[in-house]
Amino acid sequence: MATLVRNFAPVFPTVFGNLLNDFERVAPAYQQSFPAVNVLENENAFKIELAAPGxxxxxxxxxxxxxxxxxSTEKKEETEETVGKYTRKEFNFSSFKRSFTLPKTVDTDKIVATYIDGVLGLELPKKEEAKPKEPRLIEIA
Structure with a gap:
C-alpha cells in the first residue's frame, strides 16, 4: 500500500521564513526570569538587595x-513603526513577583526601600527585643 505524503512548500518562503527565523532568534530574550536577590543579616536588621536594572x-x-x-513589577511597552504602507507593532510585557516570609523579629512598620543604580534595597529592622543585648553584671546581695 502506498502512502500519499504532501510536500508542503511555503508560498512565500522569503517573507514567512525570515519572520520565523527572526522570532526564533528573539524569543529567548522574552523568557521569564527572576532578578537575583541577596539577603543579609546583621545584629540590627535584615537587608535585601534585588538586582533589577532598567x-x-x-x-x-x-x-x-x-x-x-x-x-513585584509590571512593565508594558509598545512601539509602532510605519514605513510606507507597512506598520510594525511590537509589544513587550515583563513582570515578576517575589515573596519572602519574614521572621517575627522584623519590625514591619519600619521597613525602608531605596532604588539606586539598578538595585532595589530593603532594610528590615529587627524589633528591639530581638536585638542582642549587652551583658549586664548582676550584683550578689
Whole structure:
C-alpha cells in the first residue's frame, strides 16, 4: 500500500521564513526570569538587595501583609513603526513577583526601600527585643 505524503512548500518562503527565523532568534530574550536577590543579616536588621536594572522606582510595588514581604513589577511597552504602507507593532510585557516570609523579629512598620543604580534595597529592622543585648553584671546581695 502506498502512502500519499504532501510536500508542503511555503508560498512565500522569503517573507514567512525570515519572520520565523527572526522570532526564533528573539524569543529567548522574552523568557521569564527572576532578578537575583541577596539577603543579609546583621545584629540590627535584615537587608535585601534585588538586582533589577532598567526599571524605575515607580515600577516596583512592595507590600507587607501578615509577615510576608512581596516585591513585584509590571512593565508594558509598545512601539509602532510605519514605513510606507507597512506598520510594525511590537509589544513587550515583563513582570515578576517575589515573596519572602519574614521572621517575627522584623519590625514591619519600619521597613525602608531605596532604588539606586539598578538595585532595589530593603532594610528590615529587627524589633528591639530581638536585638542582642549587652551583658549586664548582676550584683550578689
Amino acid at each position: 526599571l524605575k522606582k515607580e515600577d516596583f510595588k512592595v507590600n507587607v501583609h501578615e509577615n510576608t514581604l512581596t516585591i
